Amino acid sequence: MEPLTDAMVCLRGVGKSFTFHSRGLSVEALRGVDLEVRRGECVALDGPSGAGKSTLMRTLYGNYLAGAGTVRVRHGGELINIAGADPHIILEVRRTTLGYISQFLRVLPRVPTLDIVAEPLIAIGTSREAARERAAELLEKLNVAPALWSLPPATFSGGEQQRVNIARGFAVPCPILLLDEPTASLDAANADSVIALIEEARARGTAMIGIFHDAQVKARVATRQLTLTRSS
Amino acid sequence: MSRAVVLRASGLRKVFGGRVVACADIDFELAAGEVVGIVGESGSGKSTLLRCLAGLAAPDAGTVEIAIDGGERVDLWQLDEVARAQALRSALGLVHQNPRDGLKLGISAGGNVAEPLMVSGIRHYGRLREVALDWLERVEVPRRRIDDLPSTFSGGMQQRLQIARSLAPGPRILLLDEPTGGLDVSVQARLLDLLRSLVRELGVAALIVTHDLGVARLLADRLLVMLRGRVIEAGLADQVLDDPQAPYTQKLVASMLRI
Amino acid sequence: MIPNDDEVAGGYNFAYLDEQTKRMVRRAILKAVCIPGHQVPFGSREMPLPAGWGTGGLQVTASVIGPDDVLKVIDQGTDAATNAVSIRAFFRRVAGLATTERTREASLIQTRHRIPETPLTEEQILVLQVPQPEPLRQLVPRGAAARRLHAFADYGVMYVKLYEDIARFGRVTLAYDYPVLVNGRYLASPSPIPRFDNPKLDNSRALSLFGAGRERRLYAIPPYTRVASLDFGDHPFEVQRWSVGCALCGSRASYLDEIGSGGPGARMFVCSDTDYCEERREASAPARRAAGGGRP
Numbered sequence: 001m002e003p004l005t006d007a008m009v010c011l012r013g014v015g016k017s018f019t020f021h022s023r024g025l026s027v028e029a030l031r032g033v034d035l036e037v038r039r040g041e042c043v044a045l046d047g048p049s050g051a052g053k054s055t056l057m058r059t060l061y062g063n064y065l066a067g068a069g070t071v072r073v074r075h076g077g078e079l080i081n082i083a084g085a086d087p088h089i090i091l092e093v094r095r096t097t098l099g100y101i102s103q104f105l106r107v108l109p110r111v112p113t114l115d116i117v118a119e120p121l122i123a124i125g126t127s128r129e130a131a132r133e134r135a136a137e138l139l140e141k142l143n144v145a146p147a148l149w150s151l152p153p154a155t156f157s158g159g160e161q162q163r164v165n166i167a168r169g170f171a172v173p174c175p176i177l178l179l180d181e182p183t184a185s186l187d188a189a190n191a192d193s194v195i196a197l198i199e200e201a202r203a204r205g206t207a208m209i210g211i212f213h214d215a216q217v218k219a220r221v222a223t224r225q226l227t228l229t230r231s232s
Numbered sequence: 233m234s235r236a237v238v239l240r241a242s243g244l245r246k247v248f249g250g251r252v253v254a255c256a257d258i259d260f261e262l263a264a265g266e267v268v269g270i271v272g273e274s275g276s277g278k279s280t281l282l283r284c285l286a287g288l289a290a291p292d293a294g295t296v297e298i299a300i301d302g303g304e305r306v307d308l309w310q311l312d313e314v315a316r317a318q319a320l321r322s323a324l325g326l327v328h329q330n331p332r333d334g335l336k337l338g339i340s341a342g343g344n345v346a347e348p349l350m351v352s353g354i355r356h357y358g359r360l361r362e363v364a365l366d367w368l369e370r371v372e373v374p375r376r377r378i379d380d381l382p383s384t385f386s387g388g389m390q391q392r393l394q395i396a397r398s399l400a401p402g403p404r405i406l407l408l409d410e411p412t413g414g415l416d417v418s419v420q421a422r423l424l425d426l427l428r429s430l431v432r433e434l435g436v437a438a439l440i441v442t443h444d445l446g447v448a449r450l451l452a453d454r455l456l457v458m459l460r461g462r463v464i465e466a467g468l469a470d471q472v473l474d475d476p477q478a479p480y481t482q483k484l485v486a487s488m489l490r491i
Numbered sequence: 492m493i494p495n496d497d498e499v500a501g502g503y504n505f506a507y508l509d510e511q512t513k514r515m516v517r518r519a520i521l522k523a524v525c526i527p528g529h530q531v532p533f534g535s536r537e538m539p540l541p542a543g544w545g546t547g548g549l550q551v552t553a554s555v556i557g558p559d560d561v562l563k564v565i566d567q568g569t570d571a572a573t574n575a576v577s578i579r580a581f582f583r584r585v586a587g588l589a590t591t592e593r594t595r596e597a598s599l600i601q602t603r604h605r606i607p608e609t610p611l612t613e614e615q616i617l618v619l620q621v622p623q624p625e626p627l628r629q630l631v632p633r634g635a636a637a638r639r640l641h642a643f644a645d646y647g648v649m650y651v652k653l654y655e656d657i658a659r660f661g662r663v664t665l666a667y668d669y670p671v672l673v674n675g676r677y678l679a680s681p682s683p684i685p686r687f688d689n690p691k692l693d694n695s696r697a698l699s700l701f702g703a704g705r706e707r708r709l710y711a712i713p714p715y716t717r718v719a720s721l722d723f724g725d726h727p728f729e730v731q732r733w734s735v736g737c738a739l740c741g742s743r744a745s746y747l748d749e750i751g752s753g754g755p756g757a758r759m760f761v762c763s764d765t766d767y768c769e770e771r772r773e774a775s776a777p778a779r780r781a782a783g784g785g786r787p
């Protein structure tokens with residue numbers, strides 16, 4: 001089956017098992033997943049806990065190795081199969097095409113918040129000034145107090161750290177975004193500002209795949225749903 | 233998109249005493265600007281591999297190519313000793329685990345940073361002084377310490393000075409052997425931060441040998457896992473750490489998580 | 492001055508060394524001339540002089556000197572010092588050689604610590620006595636390591652020494668044995684001459700041979716060879732200068748020694764090169780030399 005010509009993401013028969021050598025155990029997490037996502041679509045992954053929603057997101061990002069099938073994303077003009085791609089290519093795709101917004105921030109002890117958010121932009125060649133300007137704009141939208149921007153986020157509250165991380169995830173306008181529970185543990189006002197950013201991105205044509213536990217959030221941002229079932 | 237390869241090892245093999253295989257069948261490439269981690273337990277052959285790459289130990293088989301000025305690659309161990317020293321001097325920086333191995337303790341901090349520049353032909357005191365001060369600042373050693381002997385520095389500061397010395401001549405390749413090995417945890421964090429930003433800023437390709445997977449996760453784009461002298465697993469750093477395939481890598485990752 | 496017959500000792504080969512030894516030393520010298528500034532090992536012999544008193548220079552002189560040569564020996568600028576007197580007497584005894592105190596008359600000049608002020612010619616050979624031929628010795632104690640650095644032309648350590656001096660004292664503090672780069676390739680010790688004399692080695696018309704007997708090394712600077720004293724572009728090499736001229740001949744262009752002039756607290760500077768000083772005084776008052784005027 002050929003992918004649609006305008007597909008941004010195209011999964012065909014994706015399977016993933018984890019083998020635990022020390023216990024002589026193999027667990028199948030995904031089997032035969034097919035999915036196509038076009039520009040401006042936001043697909044919510046659904047299914048019970050353990051159905052492989054997170055595994056699928058990570059496999060898409062190249063964080064997990066796909067065991068079967070193809071995981072293709074549109075990078076530049078062409079579809080690139082993340083499964084089995086050279087690490088350099090995956091890194092390149094991640095820098096400009098494929099964004100990942102998760103709940104957890106890996107904090108670098110001494111990097112100021114503003115630079116953490118600006119860093120992905122600088123990595124793709126944006127000038128330091130322009131990158132910081134964009135970072136400030138995002139932090140403002142996400143209600144991170146300007147007094148905090150020059151501080152490393154190590155001492156911030158969980159919610160603040162999460163918003164810094166979301167700002168970082170939105171810094172580069174990637175055409176494909178993976179959203180891993182972006183609003184979890186945020187209060188209503190902050191969740192609203194994150195949703196606004198997601199809607200903004202979708203209006204721009206960004207293709208998105210996300211896990212949203214909050215049904216209201218899901219209803220607001222998702223254009224359709226893919227339900228996964230336990231494969232084992 | 234293919235990035236220029238600045239270092240390539242092919243079929244590398246080093247045997248000690250005719251029997252002990254320190255490393256074998258090592259094939260890998262280091263691309264411009266990327267950070268590759270080599271992880272494994274002590275005795276896995278990672279330090280020996282680094283020595284072969286750094287021109288300190290001749291491999292018994294295989295080749296080590298490094299990019300020299302102009303981007304051309306030369307086979308390190310086919311060069312005569314003088315040409316090899318010249319190629320290494322301009323292309324490659326080496327950071328030892330123990331800063332005392334990479335610094336000259338009898339000469340000042342400034343002299344340590346400036347020496348490789350003098351070797352490469354800079355004959356202007358004021359310029360040397362300027363570059364030394366600039367590097368001290370970049371590695372967060374106070375400027376006023378420029379004429380102090382490194383033996384009066386703390387371990388962390390000595391290590392930062394060693395990094396300045398190895399980066400000052402502008403190498404394309406930086407090899408680091410357990411750079412945080414002998415340091416306190418709080419000092420380690422600062423050094424890692426510094427290394428990370430320097431490597432990104434300078435676009436230097438770095439190969440970092442470490443047994444600390446936390447260091448590997450923080451700094452490396454890609455990882456090679458070594459066991460008994462061989463590379464048993466390689467891939468994206470986060471993928472190798474989050475979805476390890478080989479039994480040994482799984483054990484290694486599991487042991488890290490327990491700590 | 493040609494020695495009297497009774498001054499010349501019988502029973503010695505010409506110039507003391509046997510012919511096989513001379514051949515060995517000459518081969519080493521030829522190699523040294525071919526690789527300017529490079530230290531060549533040679534089989535240093537026992538000489539009737541303690542090592543460190545010029546046995547290297549003595550063997551080089553003995554190997555290149557011929558019966559028609561006229562020898563001058565200098566120690567710290569003067570022909571009258573003990574070392575100079577005894578080496579001159581040695582060659583008069585074992586080679587029956589003519590000797591002189593005049594730089595212009597000599598065909599071979601063996602010297603310690605100075606190079607004559609009078610410019611040398613293509614007809615002359617300068618032999619310098621060297622206690623430590625390895626310029627990196629203080630910085631790189633292991634001989635093999637120093638030889639590697641020479642092979643790699645890696646003289647960063649020496650520049651570091653200069654750098655450290657400038658950082659600490661504002662200038663390079665080496666007053667003598669100031670290292671030179673010979674022919675753009677080998678770092679060499681000019682022997683313990685004052686840095687004042689270094690420029691005389693650059694593009695010298697005379698062949699300079701350096702002998703280190705105890706260290707069993709010799710090296711050479713052929714005529715018309717570039718000899719550069721190490722320095723930085725913004726801290727160029729400089730020779731010593733004096734605010735006064737020589738108290739005897741008035742020269743302002745020669746290396747001066749400080750001597751007491753008898754009066755309490757009084758200081759006086761005179762030429763270190765006695766022949767040069769005398770020649771200048773003669774030129775202005777020819778009668779003084781005849782009257783026996785030397786140094787006071």
